[in-house]
Amino acid sequence: MILDQLIYGSANRNRMKGYQLLGQSDGVDTRTAKQFCRWAPSHGALGTEVDSWGLSFFPLENDLHCIARTMHGAPEYSGRGGMSVVTRGLVISSSQLSKFDNDPIALARTAFALGHLILPANTNQTPVAVSLPTKSFPMEMPISGFANESEPLLPEHAVRWVARETASLLKIHERVMICGACDPLPILYLLFELLDSDVRPSISFACGLQRSTRRLFRVQFTDEKLDHAMQRQLAQQSIATIDLSRVLV
Structure with missing residues (x-):
């Protein structure tokens, strides 16, 4: 199957400066590109470590979805300091996603294995559509998916509890925030197994x-510890929370 792709990041161009769409393959229309830009993060979205990265999955219009990986790019040109942030997204239709049993983690793992979610060698080059098989590669629960080895690994029983609790909360809440440092990929793997x-x-x-x-992800992970102020802020927005520090007690 063929998937279009988009790249979003910081650039100093003739008419535009700052975070913007850097490129898109031929099959991406203007409406889809605008939707992608609303979901893509900008400066400061990642941790300070050079190898920090993020993964996201979100809807686009016209029965389309996007799986995206966010990475550090070149040093920020604007003088704000630090590295720029680059997001590479693959656009998949609902019928294509069904080939992966509608599991975005299976989709992401397959795209990773084929090198389709890595940092582009040249963000000024026009992206081209990529090819994926019509079914996912065999997949087991990842032990550690993130490059940052300082992230604590939750015991397997805790990973399974968090996945079950998240699935339960999603039945009655639109959004869930999982608070505390962890490797999120095993939790996401089990969450989608349960759904x-x-x-x-x-x-x-x-x-x-x-x-x-601002970006209305239904499930978010944050390394921040859940304190009373954050609890109130999230409750005001009807976001349910899971406090990993309590899970580990």
């Missing part, structure tokens, strides 16, 4: 990124 296939496409998520209340 019915027809529900999975509606569960947008973001991990490895700074938490955002």
